[in-house]
Amino acid sequence: MKDGRTTVYNNELTDKERLDKVNEDNKQLEEDFLEYLSSTDKSKGTIKQYKANLHIFWCWCLEHNKNKFFVEMTKREAIKFQNYALNEWQWSPKRIRTFKATLRSLENYIIKILDDEFPDYKRIWSEIESPADEAVRTKSVLQMEDIQWLLKTLVDKKDYMRSCMLALAIFSGKRKAELTRFKASYFDKENLICDGALYKTPEKMQTKGRGQRGKLLDVYILAKPFQPYLDLWLKQREELGITSDWLFPQYKDGEWLDEHIGISTMDSWARTFNSMLGKIGKVWYFHCARHFFTSYLLEQNLPENVVQSLQGWASSDMVRIYDDRTNESQFEKYFGSEGINQVEKKGLADL
CATH class of the missing domain: 1.10.443.10 (Intergrase catalytic core)
Incomplete structure (x- = not known):
């Protein structure tokens, strides 16, 4: 366990001003993706969490990756994001794994549903190894x-x-x-x-x-x-x-x-x-x-x-x-x- 971890939370990572500047293609991709999730009977909680994660990711892209369209990102840029989340935001390995599940789900949607629009898209998020897991809180065994x-x-x-x-x-x-x-x-x-x-x-x-x-x-x-x-x-x-x-x-x-x-x-x-x-x-x-x-x-x-x-x-x-x-x-x-x-x-x- 790391000592002195100071995690950066969601409300510090997004705001309306930044979201308004997000790449319009990313906004449209998010809207279509969430609509797809709803059509496949995903729970409201899951959709809400995916939306929150995407907003964090779009804001990071805006500030640190030239507001790049998701479909055009490279493995090098995916590694850059993971490194930033781990070392700048001080996210735990578990949180990074959970967050990346949203991005993997989005890229699965692109491959399965948008293959006619993006026939050359290749997976990147499934290829990036996540940081080694670690305990971030003491397990409580109560009597x-x-x-x-x-x-x-x-x-x-x-x-x-x-x-x-x-x-x-x-x-x-x-x-x-x-x-x-x-x-x-x-x-x-x-x-x-x-x-x-x-x-x-x-x-x-x-x-x-x-x-x-x-x-x-x-x-x-x-x-x-x-x-x-x-x-x-x-x-x-x-x-x-x-x-x-x-x-x-x-x-x-x-x-x-x-x-x-x-x-x-x-x-x-x-x-x-x-x-x-x-x-x-x-x-x-x-x-x-x-x-x-x-x-x-x-x-x-x-x-x-x-x-x-x-x-x-x-x-x-x-x-x-x-x-x-x-x-x-x-x-x-x-x-x-x-x-x-x-x-x-x-x-x-x-x-």
């Missing part, structure tokens, strides 16, 4: 006592909305964007299954996947550990006069809106959780909750296929990827002074 401390701290402050969100993340293992889309009505008692061990959403939820609707899945939440924090927030919602069915509605200009909170709010909350956990030497980001949920279920001796189903994964390989348990912690469960321990398998009702 149950860390989670309980953070939840208690929030509850003591009567910060019931954020404590409920944190508990939902931990006991569902859902992604950041997915957490915003839960509804209060999902947590009716009639949606409890397995003798009250799990909430199952009454409708399939949109999760990450191809297409505008992503992948629609049944979603499960460990009911018993989540319930106390849900109850506190539902009671406070009632006191605040919140009528929206979104479990976490937006608050704006003194009013609770019938819209769920956005990613910017989640990012703000993540910074708050991270600052609080920093006091005990731990790190928080929402994705670590997916690792915690998987590891916790495995620690309770649930079979991998059950964990796979709860997470909605197509492959059991994902279970092992998200398992943060150490070999030693697993050995201690199965081996002791008497040799091999007899470990009882648990069911969901035991959690």
Whole structure:
């Protein structure tokens, strides 16, 4: 990991004044490309990200590459851009790889769809080796006592909305964007299954996947550990006069809106959780909750296929990827002074 990285962010790389000066051919290419993506059912999030990336690239071309048309660029100029992003903007290798995926997608569009207009176009972005990957943040492996401390701290402050969100993340293992889309009505008692061990959403939820609707899945939440924090927030919602069915509605200009909170709010909350956990030497980001949920279920001796189903994964390989348990912690469960321990398998009702 590099020390002292100071990343340059998107809002510093583009503005209306520069975008107005972008090569008109690049503007038209972008418009046609994004229209093509929409016609192939790419998600709005993907299209928005591609557009933002292209705006950054066009502005770089304007200032550092003579405002050159994308189709006319050379490998040497592609390397020049990558070097600038890495060393001037201080982008991480991962961000560069993600950014280049937009440019590779654009050049695929040119080759497959615009081959009659640009028959001599050759790939360049697929040919340029990306910088070696590196970790840019410390992986956070949280223990149950860390989670309980953070939840208690929030509850003591009567910060019931954020404590409920944190508990939902931990006991569902859902992604950041997915957490915003839960509804209060999902947590009716009639949606409890397995003798009250799990909430199952009454409708399939949109999760990450191809297409505008992503992948629609049944979603499960460990009911018993989540319930106390849900109850506190539902009671406070009632006191605040919140009528929206979104479990976490937006608050704006003194009013609770019938819209769920956005990613910017989640990012703000993540910074708050991270600052609080920093006091005990731990790190928080929402994705670590997916690792915690998987590891916790495995620690309770649930079979991998059950964990796979709860997470909605197509492959059991994902279970092992998200398992943060150490070999030693697993050995201690199965081996002791008497040799091999007899470990009882648990069911969901035991959690």
